[in-house]
Amino acid sequence: MASNFFGQLFRFTTFGESHGPGIGVVIDGCPAGIALTLEDIQTELDKRRPGKNRFTSPRKETDVAEILSGVFEGLTTGAPLTLFIRNVDADSSSYEPLKTLYRPGHANYTYLAKYGHFDYRGGGRSSGRETASRVAAGAVAKKWLAQMGISCTAYISEIGGIAMEEVSEWSQDLREKTVASPIFCPCAQTEEKILAAITQVQEERDSFGGIVTCVAHAPAGLGDPVYGKLEALLASAMLSIPASKGFEIGQGFQAARMRGSEHNDPFDLDAEGRAVPATNQAGGTLGGISTGCPIVFRVAFKPTSSIKRPQATVSLQGERTTFQLQEKSRHDPCLAIRAVPAVEAMAALVLADAVLMQRVVKA
Amino acid sequence: MASNFFGQLFRFTTFGESHGPGIGVVIDGCPAGIALTLEDIQTELDKRRPGKNRFTSPRKETDVAEILSGVFEGLTTGAPLTLFIRNVDADSSSYEPLKTLYRPGHANYTYLAKYGHFDYRGGGRSSGRETASRVAAGAVAKKWLAQMGISCTAYISEIGGIAMEEVSEWSQDLREKTVASPIFCPCAQTEEKILAAITQVQEERDSFGGIVTCVAHAPAGLGDPVYGKLEALLASAMLSIPASKGFEIGQGFQAARMRGSEHNDPFDLDAEGRAVPATNQAGGTLGGISTGCPIVFRVAFKPTSSIKRPQATVSLQGERTTFQLQEKSRHDPCLAIRAVPAVEAMAALVLADAVLMQRVVKA
């Protein structure tokens, strides 16, 4: 099924496997006239680079993007914009022993049910590596959104049960701290505690889950009733990221425990005398359309499935057995860290699409 | 923007306003040959009927569906199937005083930002009434899914902080208890406590949020990589329901606090010697594709915005003022209750689409 594309107008299709020639993305519908350089793409890709530090997988991908189409003389042309990242460190030999086993927490079980076969080399399309294509596409969206004063920033708000206080208004200072942090956490104390916990969990040959929070600043009016609600698009985008298990906006699940008199955001006048929500419990949307307040949402990620402990499983031949990763195998202790740039990219891609959609609603 | 449709193959478009001639739905892509009667539709519509009891809004809509097209001699024909529900109790006079105010927690603020106007009569397309169209469409999907042994059941698992223990395997007994409960809650003790709390919150002129859990039984192989992951489609479907603020599958946000060794579902052999997950922390999917285990997800709903307390707001003319609902106005004390049939319907519609998609993946 045609299920590898996202977006209606700013529509992108990703392709490629973690152990084939490479991965990439075609953006069909990117507006003409955006100034774009390879460096814009590379800066974003470098954020998610594995091997950046010991808290993400040491796999040494260089992740160098090539622009295959859609840019001429430094500007997007309106034609499909294609970005390609060749695989350079794709040693699939370590996957050989996994050919004949169902891996707990992995998709080879379901791919086999669906397609009658599976690509045992590193997960194929279900690999986290696919998110590099999203980050590359997101870099284009972010470049354009920045021209309009629209931004989105994702950060780690919780790992291993260690949570920082939520940030609802975002500043340049926080953004810089986030990018500088090896785990994308803008709060120094939380970062320190989390790093210690990760060291511990690695020693215990185990892994952590985590929560990524994202704050976007965008004007009122984005998002479409009924099935194109901004939160519906964001939820779909976030649950498409590997290992994500939940999405909430504003007070989210906490809202279910509140009363109307607590949760309702009263309206007030701002300094210019315009009506604005006085608080932002809603998280930036009402009826699926942005209010102009910060759009704040959270995404839950399960712990990394690949751990260096023996796990009960079954072989393809139907025999009970034990599965254990090789010592030399390389895996993130917490996938949520590497998911941060993907969350940010998908948010940007949703917003770029919503901006285009907003252009067509009035006669 | 074309944002009132959902689904790729089993694609439906809803239309209509709460205070216009009526509301309805066109299903374009409904397979030919499904036995379908008006009663199949009506049974589902009756579940969400307002005025069913004092715990939902006393607005007396009869919600009688008419089949406008797509059924001939008791069978679907493959042509667009159109269902229409005429509005019969649409007194919009009580909305007149609201014409000139931003209502806290309502979409008139954002609709005005988006379209330059808003339909002050009961919310227009952002009204909860739109979900009757989904329930009608869902009835068709459920009829077809039942033939294939696929089912989905939603229930209230928490209101006002009062939660029942989660149900992961579903039985006919539980299903009957749910339908019989005035608040769709299969646990008698929880129901009793919630009913008492609702009586209390109504006296306090306030409202509750709540959580709806849904359990679906479907075969392995449904859902598509990458952007058509089953959880991405479900998340999008659920966040499109008015007042929803969060979605989680399996352990959801709790998974973010677990370790890999706890969260991974080991594989085992079932009675027939087939490999199956031994536990279901994942909630029924791996890599976005169903495992054959029950699909378990939860949806958070905010408290009803319409409360009979004075709330600070601003007029369209830009003056600070206070908004208070009229005594005679009719509103649900907890929207989550009325959302139960909508959650169930949307789950069925997502699954019907996924079943059709699964037919085309192999050569």
Added chain:
Amino acid sequence: MASNFFGQLFRFTTFGESHGPGIGVVIDGCPAGIALTLEDIQTELDKRRPGKNRFTSPRKETDVAEILSGVFEGLTTGAPLTLFIRNVDADSSSYEPLKTLYRPGHANYTYLAKYGHFDYRGGGRSSGRETASRVAAGAVAKKWLAQMGISCTAYISEIGGIAMEEVSEWSQDLREKTVASPIFCPCAQTEEKILAAITQVQEERDSFGGIVTCVAHAPAGLGDPVYGKLEALLASAMLSIPASKGFEIGQGFQAARMRGSEHNDPFDLDAEGRAVPATNQAGGTLGGISTGCPIVFRVAFKPTSSIKRPQATVSLQGERTTFQLQEKSRHDPCLAIRAVPAVEAMAALVLADAVLMQRVVKA
């Protein structure tokens, strides 16, 4: 499959059968703020009304449209706009004898192959009556396009081998003559000859094919590379009209017999000093995008299949037999005449979509 919709942004879905409760259309994506009355719709519907004169089928449908949603206080709201036309003269008893026969030139043969059943009452979704839904939707598009100075006019240019000289620039005078003509032919001499020929062919219990030409005035820049070329969208729209067998733009098939030196339109300066094509052999597009010259295209329609002569056929039981329409049955002597408003409506719908699309191409 979901194949009853057309358009990407100005997207409409038609529904209904010729012998069910009625037919209709939902426009999802109609911009907000278009002034629209029921009369705007009715005026267009009246053009295609059967029984308008003896040159079209005498079936006495009143074709009265009802607006079910999407208009509030005389303006479109941006919500789905639904139009419904109840069937009032749907006597299906005369179709009973056809239940067991394959009808030459009709779709019951292929519907049976596709769906395993067919609606013997008047053609179901393959009926020409479906085009009333398009005409209703087209009326909305035309109302909006007129505000922008965009128009399209279709007329009969040939029937029974009798052709009028092509019109490439369109005038108010020609438009009025076309609407006034019982066969939508603006040339009085051609009309007279065609009317005589039709009288003759009816006496001979036979039918004619014909050609509809359409001229649209629209600005440069509409249409999208590569698969959204304006002529590709128009061709798709026209070949979806029942009984159409061909589409050509500009010189069309004649262009295949020309040389480059004849066919190329040189550029020149207009009175304001702007570069414009000096001639319009291309028919208003280059590379799939409008040039600003009139968009001129032609659509071929086959002769009406339903004729009052005996025709060899086969029964569903697999026996050779003869099929002959009843004397009292009502059919158009030439379907092309009734197709004129459908061609015009579909052209308007394609252009409305292209206008919305054009809004999103630049950064």
Added chain:
Amino acid sequence: MASNFFGQLFRFTTFGESHGPGIGVVIDGCPAGIALTLEDIQTELDKRRPGKNRFTSPRKETDVAEILSGVFEGLTTGAPLTLFIRNVDADSSSYEPLKTLYRPGHANYTYLAKYGHFDYRGGGRSSGRETASRVAAGAVAKKWLAQMGISCTAYISEIGGIAMEEVSEWSQDLREKTVASPIFCPCAQTEEKILAAITQVQEERDSFGGIVTCVAHAPAGLGDPVYGKLEALLASAMLSIPASKGFEIGQGFQAARMRGSEHNDPFDLDAEGRAVPATNQAGGTLGGISTGCPIVFRVAFKPTSSIKRPQATVSLQGERTTFQLQEKSRHDPCLAIRAVPAVEAMAALVLADAVLMQRVVKA
């Protein structure tokens, strides 16, 4: 706008410019399990290779495809299948003089109107070179269709007014003659006359238009009512090919000059006693759905716009001037010849999509 994709289920997106790094295609929705080699792709690409003989442009592209994703161990995986063709002979220096002129018959005029800029190097996305991506995608479709006994063959039926008799049933012998012919013409006498005429038109520094006929063999039941009629999809596909100006199916425009008694195909019994059309005036469809008879359609192509004669035009600076191609410039004397593999590929891609769609119509 997202307009570079085609198809609903077997959906492909093409990308790339004639003078950028290369061109390619992503097929999203290709079924899993099709045996596919690079040679399958290359064989088709070689058919359209420019410089194959003096009757097509001598530009020496090698057109070597690379599979970037979607194939594993010789089988398609169901993941996006990406094919890429690097440009190796893209000397854009000869286009420099064209930077400042509107070229008669070319799209630079309309691209400028649409996007505010244009890629003067060889036409960008409007270049005929884009069709190599379609041919590559078509090779995948053809490989799969062949397994099901579905085939399509295109050939030159007319150039410069020299036409061969139409072929309605296709044989292996005719197919081989077509592939062997330098102009894809299976009739030796017609080929000889056309080759002589092309020599003549080249000497006269002019060009020819032409007609491509395509015959496909496919089972009954393909194509969807109402807007997904097989002829509507084919018409859209064909009019998206550069330089095409018309499409007709069966008797096409000739049907407009016929009577019902002549045009209707009577039904008869075949050798196995099944009802089948006794003739095939319809060209293989009824009501938009295939009958099982050969699907026969024709596509008109305008003469090559690029001719070595002086042509009146206007500069971007708004001055009247004359445009003349350089002597060394390389252009096809008749674009229809090179369009033959593109017509065949697009027909295969339409049919592959229709086959997938047909799988989902019944309950």
